[in-house]
Amino acid sequence: MALRETDPAEVGGYRIEDRLGSGGMGVVYLARSASGRRLAVKVVHAQYADDDEFRTRFRREVAAARQVSGAFTAPVVDADADASRPWMATLYIPGEDLGTHVRRHGPLPPPQLRELAAGLAEAIRDIHRAGMVHRDLKPANVMLAEDGPRVIDFGISRATELAAADVLTQTGRVMGTPPFMSPEQFSSPQDVGPAADVFSLGSVVAYAATGHGPFDSPSPYETAVRVVDGDAELDGVPPELLPFVQFCLEKHPKSRPSPDELLHLLREGELPDPRPAAAPAPAADAPRAPRARRRRRLLLASALGALLLTAATALTVLAVDSEPAPSAGDLPAGWQEWHKKSKDPNVDEDPIDADGPFSRCAATGRSLVCAGDDVMATRFALADGSNTWARPIDDTPDELGSGDLGTVIAARGGRAYVYGADDRTEGDANPSRYTVQALDADTGKVIWKTVTGDGQEATEPNSEQGYSVAVPEGVVAVYGAKGQQYALLDADTGEVRWKRPLPDPDSRICLLRSAAGNAYLVCQKWTDDNVTGTSFTQLDPADGRPRWTVTVAKDQDVVGQADGRLVVLNTTGTRRTITLINAASHIVTTVRMSEPQPESATPTLLNGTLYVTFPSGSVRAVAPDSGRRLWESNSTVESPGLPIASASHLYLASPSGRLAALNVRTGAVEATLQGRDDGGTADSSAPGAPPTLVGDALYVPYGIRSVYTVDMHTLRA
Structure with a gap:
């Protein structure tokens, strides 16, 4: 590939001879050292060079990559994270990459395919022994050298020992190449471990055997669906390698073999015994056995949201309605401080093993209604915390069971609007019937229940993932057997008042959003694998037709509305600007943030x-109309969830319930409260539900399905 006029003559003292290629992170050059050794030098794109956090991550990962020196990888020779454009040099591996070779010559013959499978298993074994996860194993990153395959490009790898608590890890960021990613890379990127590389290994070997990936689809949307919840297309994989690929492509990470087990399989024709505990089908009465399929549906929902946002936690839209107390400064009648844990919602059936936090809570009347971790909804009395009822997400549990789902769409007028799921088995199929339900908040009685989707391709009406929103007229939700429509369900009756088709999913990925009482359809337009623009459409509640549509460049999403204007931010990469869309005139303006x-x-x-919260507990307040930073403060709250605000204070809470109150004018931390250990520790790195404020009473979800309350004036005294 010919050099360009803008390409450097040398990098780090290494003379540039040719351009090998370019990608999302940078340009790769063929270079030569003073001694004549040929190197592959990756120079990071300029857009990342100004990001101090990127440089810190790059420096750390170069140090980790130096530890990998196996015979099946390309070792790091030199690097400079402090250069004007950071760069890294690895030993140049001559030969074609696997993707180019297959496109030119077709699938590999069985002997070469077996050699590839063994070489890649050894490569990822070496990578994992060095404490790293590659996270982007794909045909383009596999070089077919004369002495066997070599894995290259550790550009998005991560040191595994730092994964759990690293504040530099970009929570929720989708990193990788979709057709070769694992299910967990779409749903919880911060928790991706070595098993993700094993899944990618199976996809790469299948590609080498057939000329196409096992989950190839025309659009990123369909690819995500197939990776997370679909069957792999393995026609053409030689029978002797089929078990190898199938074991790699197990949906649950704990069900996949280790690289050593895969090498044993290639040598002996079977996996070593005993297999890891998570791999066999557990006994019917095992307490955690029923969770696998519902977890896959959670991954599917997250994957679709991740593909639209590209980063699952990139933007936050607080779409849940919650009624405040009649007047600020009051406590609910009979209020006292309390802390409670929800009862098991499935007491009449097999108990559900609780291990997660609530995802949303909302207040109405005398009730606080919460949902999440298998709980469709549960009610705590605002006054004393009495937990009077709890309903499971799946009303008819079977051997497939339920998973970490459930969220409150809205709570108002004494009702809680939630969604339900009904798993069942029909022959070899496992379809679900999804519903939106209105519950009496005091009693838990179902007022109405409307089916929004029924079948294997139905879409879960989860407001957390952007598939339902509350508006004054009712609930707008994705609708239909294949989730190809959106419909308004009447707030009082649940009747479908209208339904409209969603845009073509082959070229657009759409989510529902709400702001200032209006429903919006936010659609990203895809060309190949790139987002070329995002449209924002306000829906008419009378018939669902577009009132107006505004299209902006690149991937963006609604954060909320201020002063009659939608506040819009980009969903990937460093955010430098704020886009404002006037909801009345539809005029678009852009302001640059001060930092x-x-x-x-x-x-x-x-x-x-606009409040910007960091995993470390830092908070910045930004004026959305000017982009100016108002203040910055350290809340002292680790891994905070979403904040809430009163007229005078901003409140943040950690997963353990540690609480901080910050002055909204100055950012000063005016009160803190230690976390609690009586709620248990949730088996999740994701923050739980944000606090709920009712008058002067603050309700803080924490731990496993637990809530405590405090008088915010006493807190600040």
């Missing part, structure tokens, strides 16, 4: 101020 906000931070719009 860039990294993708790892989570923006939330509250009371007309």
Whole structure:
């Protein structure tokens, strides 16, 4: 590939001879050292060079990559994370990459295919022994050298020992190449471990055997669906390698073999005994056995949201309605401080093993209704925390069971609007019937229940994932057997008042959003694998037709509305600008932020101020109309969930319930409260539900399905 005029003559003292290629992270050059050794030098794109957080991550990962020195990888020779454009040099491996070879010559013959499978298993074994996860194993990153395959490009790898608590890890960011990604890379990227590389290994070997990936689809949307919840297309994989590929492509990470087990399989024709505990089908009475399929549906929902946002936690839209107390400064009648844990919602059947936090809570009348971790909804009395009822997400559990789902769509007028799921088995199929339900908040009685989708391709009406929103007229939800429509369900009766088709999913990925009482359809337009623009359509509640549509460049999403204008931010990469769309005139303006906000931070719009929260506990307040930073503060709250705000204070809570109150004018931390250990520790790195404020009573979800309450004036005393 010919050099360009803008290409450097040398990098780090290494003379540039040719351009090998370019990708999302940078350009790769063929270079030569003073001694004549040929090197592959990757120079990071300029857009990342100004990001201090990127440089820190790059420096750390270069150090980790130096530890990998196996015979099936390309070792790191030199690097400079402090250069004007960071770069890394690895030993140049002559030969074609696997993708190019298959396109030119077709699938590999069985002997070469077996050699490839063994070489890649050894490569990822070496990578994992060095404490790393590659996370982007794909045909383009496999070089077919004369002495066997070599794995290259550790550009998005991560040191596994730092994965759990690393504040630099970009929570929720989707990193990888969709056709070769694992299910968990779409849903919880922060938790991706070595098993993700094993899944990618299976996909790469299948590609080498057939000339196509096992989950190839025309659009990123369909690819995500197939990776997370679909069957792999393995026609053409030689019978002797079929078990190898199938074991790699197990949906649950704990069901996949290790690289050593895969090498044993290639040598002996079977996996070593005993297999890991998670791999066999557990006994019917095992407490955690029923969760696998519902977890896959959670992954599917997250994958679709991730593909639209590209980063699952990139933007935050608080779409849940919750009624405040009649007047600020009051406590609910009979209020006292309390802390409670929800009862098991499935007491009449096999108990559900609780291990997660609530995802949303909302208040109405005398009730706080919460949902999440298998709980469709549960009610705590605002006054004393009495947990009077709880309903499971799946009303008819079977051997497939349920998973970490459930969220409150809205709570108002004494009702809680939630969604339900009904798993069942029909022959070899496992379809689900999804419903939106209105529950009496005091009693839990079902007022109405409307089916929104029925079948294997139905879409879960989960507001967390952007598939339902509350508006004054009712609930707008994705609708139909294949989730190809959206419909308004009447708030009082649940009747479908209208339904409209969604845009073509082959070229657009759409989610429902709400702001200032209006429903919006936010659609990203895809060309090949790139987002070329995002449209924002306000829906008419009378018939669902577009009132107006505005299209902006690149991938963006709604954060909320302030002063009559939608506040819109990009969903991937460093955020440098704010886009404002006037909801009345539809005029679009863009303001530059006084300082860039990294993708790892989570923006939330509250009371007309944009708050940017960091995993470390830092908070920035930004004026959305000017982009000016108002203040920055350290809340002292680790891994905070979404904040809430009163007229005077911003409240943040950690997964353990540690609480901080910050002055909204100055950012000063005016009160803190230690976390609690009586709620248990949730088996999840994701923050739980944000606090709920009812008058002067603050309700803080924490731990496993637990809530405590505190008088915010006493807290600040």
